[in-house]
Amino acid sequence: xxxxxxxxxGHIGLKQVPKPKPGWGEILVRVRAALTCGTDVKTYRxxxxxxxxxxxxxxxxxxxxxxxxxxxxxxxxxQRVTANVFGECGECYYCRQGxxxxxxxxxxxFGAFAEYITVPASIVSRNTFVIPDHIPYRNAAVLEPLxxxxxxxxxxxxxxxxxxxxxxxxGSISLMHLQLARLAGAGEIIAxxxxxxxxxxxxxxxxxxTINAHQENTTEAIRRSSGGRGADVVIECAGTKEAWxxxxxxxxxxxxxxxxxxxxxxxxxxxxxxxxxxxxxSLFGVHGGTAQDARQAxxxxxxxxxxSDILLTDEYPLEAVETALQSMIRGETVKAVINPLMHAx
Numbered sequence: 001x002x003x004x005x006x007x008x009x010g011h012i013g014l015k016q017v018p019k020p021k022p023g024w025g026e027i028l029v030r031v032r033a034a035l036t037c038g039t040d041v042k043t044y045r046x047x048x049x050x051x052x053x054x055x056x057x058x059x060x061x062x063x064x065x066x067x068x069x070x071x072x073x074x075x076x077x078x079q080r081v082t083a084n085v086f087g088e089c090g091e092c093y094y095c096r097q098g099x100x101x102x103x104x105x106x107x108x109x110f111g112a113f114a115e116y117i118t119v120p121a122s123i124v125s126r127n128t129f130v131i132p133d134h135i136p137y138r139n140a141a142v143l144e145p146l147x148x149x150x151x152x153x154x155x156x157x158x159x160x161x162x163x164x165x166x167x168x169x170x171g172s173i174s175l176m177h178l179q180l181a182r183l184a185g186a187g188e189i190i191a192x193x194x195x196x197x198x199x200x201x202x203x204x205x206x207x208x209x210t211i212n213a214h215q216e217n218t219t220e221a222i223r224r225s226s227g228g229r230g231a232d233v234v235i236e237c238a239g240t241k242e243a244w245x246x247x248x249x250x251x252x253x254x255x256x257x258x259x260x261x262x263x264x265x266x267x268x269x270x271x272x273x274x275x276x277x278x279x280x281x282s283l284f285g286v287h288g289g290t291a292q293d294a295r296q297a298x299x300x301x302x303x304x305x306x307x308s309d310i311l312l313t314d315e316y317p318l319e320a321v322e323t324a325l326q327s328m329i330r331g332e333t334v335k336a337v338i339n340p341l342m343h344a345x
Contacts, residue, residue: 002340003056003114004321009046012057012322017114022069025121027128029081033137034112034338035060035312036324037145038171038239044325049265051110057321058113058338059085060144062137066116072124080131082140084147084294085109087122100126101151101288113321115340126291129298138315138337139301142176142308146297148260149176151289153184154296156233156256156282160185165222165231166207167247168238168261170198172311172335175205177235177260179306182206186233190225192218195331201310222250230255237261244269253279260286311335317342 001019006012022028037060039048047053062082065075075081086108088100095103111117119128131140158164164181166174169191181189182205191202192211199210211221223230230252236243239261247257248271263269275281289297300306315337316324324336 001115002318003111004058004318005054006043006047006051006057007054010044012044014319014321017056019116020118022067022072022118023121024069025071025124026069027065027072027075027081027119027124028067028069029061029063029117029119030066031061031112031114031117031340032063032080033061033141034058034340035138035141035145036321036328036333036336036338038173038328041325041328044322050108056111056114059108059110060141061112061117062131062140062143063117069121071121075124075128075130080137080140081119081128082131082137082143082298083109083119083123083129084127084289085144086288087120087125087127088291089122090126098290100290101293113318113338115318127294129295132302135302138312139308141337142301142306142311143294143298145173146176146300146306147289147294148286149173149180150297150300151293152235152258152260152284152286153177153180154293155284155286156235156258158184158186158233161187162232163188163190163226164233164235165190165192165226165250166202166235166237167192167218167243167250168236169193169202169207169210170195170334171237173260174235174237175202175311175334176306177237178202178205178207180300181233181235183305188225190222190231192222198331198334205307205310218246219249226252229253232256233258235260239263241267241269245271248272248276248281248283251281253281256282256284258284258286312337315339315342
C-alpha cells in the first residue's frame with residue numbers, strides 16, 4: 001500500500017509498504033479521509049518523542065472496516081468508522097480514578113496518511129465509533145482533535161453568562177473551543193489572535209469581540225473588555241511561553257485558566273505567585289481525553305452542534321501531504337483533508 005513516512009525533521013516521503021494485518025481485537029480500516037493538525041506540523045518540523053523514524057505519519061482519520069482481527073467484537077466489515085488516537089487500559093491506577101487520559105499503559109495509534117490503518121484493540125473496544133450515514137468521513141475525522149477540547153471544557157466548566165477569552169484564536173483547536181464555549185452559554189467570548197482573516201472566522205462562529213495581538217496589548221485589551229477585572233475563564237491555544245504567561249495575567253481573581261497549547265519539555269514560565277495565591281487562580285493543564293470525553297465529542301459531531309466544515313479548508317492526495325503541511329505553516333490552511341483515493345494532478 002502507499003503510505004506517507006516520516007523520515008527526519010523536515011523530510012517525509014510517499015513509500016510502498018506492506019498492507020497491515022489486524023491482530024487480536026484489532027480492525028483494519030481503509031482510510032477515506034485523514035486530517036492534518038498542529039501536532040503533525042510540529043512532528044514534521046522536529047519529530048515526535050514517542051515515535052522514532054521512520055513511521056507512518058498522521059493520526060486523525062475516518063474510513064471503512066475491511067478486515068476484522070480475531071476477537072474484534074461489536075463491529076462488522078463495511079462499517080464506516082472513526083477513532084480516537086489513543087486508548088486507555090481501563091485497569092491501571094489512573095483509569096480506576098476515571099482519568100484514563102493519564103493511563104499508565106496508554107496505546108497510541110499513528111499511521112493515518114496511508115491507504116490502510118490498523119486500529120489497536122484497546123482503541124477498538126473503547127474509542128472507535130460507527131459513523132452515521134449523514135456524516136461525511138471528513139467531518140467524522142474531526143473526532144480526535146475534538147476529544148481534548150471536550151476534556152478541557154469539562155475541566156474548566158464554563159458557566160452561563162461568563163466572559164471567556166481565547167488566546168491563539170484562529171486555528172482549528174481554538175475554533176472548537178469557541179463553539180463549545182458558546183454552547184455552554186458563555187456571555188461574552190473574546191478571541192485573541194494575529195490574523196484578521198482568522199479572527200473574522202472566529203467572529204462568524206460567535207466571538208463577541210476580537211483582538212489582534214499585533215495591534216493591542218493582549219492583557220490590557222482583555223481587561224478593558226471585562227470591566228477591568230479580567231476574564232472569568234482564559235483558554236490558551238497558542239502554545240507559546242508568552243501566551244501561557246499572558247493567559248494568567250488576563251484572568252480575574254477567582255478565575256480559571258486552561259493551558260491547552262503544549263510547550264517543549266523543560267520550558268519554564270514566569271508567574272506572579274502572589275496573584276495566583278491570593279487571587280485564588282485555578283490553573284489547568286490538559287492532555288488528551290477519556291473514553292467518556294470521546295463519546296461526548298462524537299455525539300457533538302453527529303448532532304451537528306459543531307460546525308466542522310469551517311475547519312476543513314482544502315483537500316489533497318497522499319502525494320501532497322507535505323504541500324498541505326507547508327500551507328498550514330504559512331497560515332493559509334486551518335486543517336487539510338488528505339484523501340488517499342484522490343489522484344494527484
